[in-house]
Amino acid sequence: MRHVIALDVGGTGMKAALVGADGTLLYESRRATGRERGPEAVVEDILGFAAELRAHGEERYGRSAAAAGVAVPGIVDTANGIAVYAANLGWRDVPLRALLGERLGGVPVALGHDVRTGGLAEGRIGAGRGTDRFLFVPLGTGIAGAIGIGGAIEEGAHGCAGEIGHVVVRSGGPECGCGQRGCLETLASASAVSRAWAAASGDPDADAADCAKAVVSGDETAARVWQEAVDALADGLVTALTLLDPRTLIIGGGLAEAGETLFTPLRAAVEARVTFQKLPAIVPAALGDTAGCLGAGLLAWDLLDTSDTLTTEVTG
Template identity: 80%
Template structure:
């Protein structure tokens, strides 16, 4: 878990991390989050002279933000956890916002990160899995049922490897960091090898690594082409662990997407995420600040001065 006290301008005033402790069971994870938030609130009182004005929490899985319920998270064993109410009770009744981890990270990238000058963007973190956040005019689109942006489950290779969602050939089974790790471990014969090792081998000219890497880039380009055909974004923001490969990823990816764009389409900018693993905390903090402003998510928090120590809690748990 990552947590922070976040200022009104998006500044991280204090950061902390703790293990989720999911091996102790679903109820213990919930208790860990509630305790963590309470400790963060106490830190704000002790060091800034007042408690946080609101709290935001970002969690993986299916989230009902309107009801404040973590509906389902397979890796945490959650079903219908009323997280907003539990946190609000522990934090003395301050307003609490609940969000999806990737969409919350996309909110931060859109407000204060790589998408702050974009009217329409798609944020795609490449980690254990692949998800997406659709940003339009500073607001993240949740969809009618809270699952907009799930680009990782676009089928890019029909009949390909099975996915946990029940389909075969999903994008995240071919282009996520975990997919590259598995493919490179097999190709290299080293079960301990991971995606970062594959990127290093690509840079050294290893043909086996180059083949593994290009297969992932081609699958990702196919998935992104579907997304830009439907959404027509001006910017594609790529984050997550795989994006840490820098030009080793972005140079072939930009070329692959450009090769696939047809005459009626406009090639968007493809840029790395700017906030790294702080995006979730910042986004959770922004969700909290939105509770305190008359216009909510449409308020430009990037221009709000930070003259006082009041802050918002933000905590996230790892995706999948």
């Protein structure tokens, strides 16, 4: 069976799969990223993980993977296949595409940004399927965005399109790792809600999921913390929809697991803020934590489709 290797590298864990031509996950595996051992060790683990998947495919299907796709966090130069910078992994200017290609025996390799890659999957086979324009926003440790237009994900002139988490929504607010204050991700990410609820509840181990449960149970303090995050998120999303005019807003990540505890007040808050703008559908992501891996597989298949087209044009 023809298949590709897909890898989704996160700050704490890596997800890998063999993906069939129809998008089916033929084989899945996970392991810790091990970032505490340093960036060089992480890169070696990525290469080794990919090699293991290649060997598994050869043993099970009698053929090597046709291509590989890998999604990584941080700043990514997709055109040149370089993982430029990732604060949570500590690497800089890693020629990951070349390294993977060499380890995998010369198969073509596609490198993508984790959120944009997840957005590609949500747009094609997930919550945005059939939508011509969407914005995918996962609410996790931080907040980023993927802008989907006509079946493709917009990267921007410098590979930084969609960084909605660094839109300032509260001037003079909490300090952000980017150097600004009051960025959206300092107020509305899952980690931001965890920090706020831990402080408000007096429980240093409390997290966003605990806050959501307390909201459901009627805790007024939790409701205040939650609503402050929802209001900040709505402000950021209205800025985005004013600029991008998406037909659908797809919300994913850990915070979205709260379901209607998040989506009911969020839809109301966004609707209250729009004036001339058209209100998009606001829906939960459909693929969960498999989106990045599925997207990496799509990148690999797209690479093969492009190569096949170019070969046909040259030889035809």
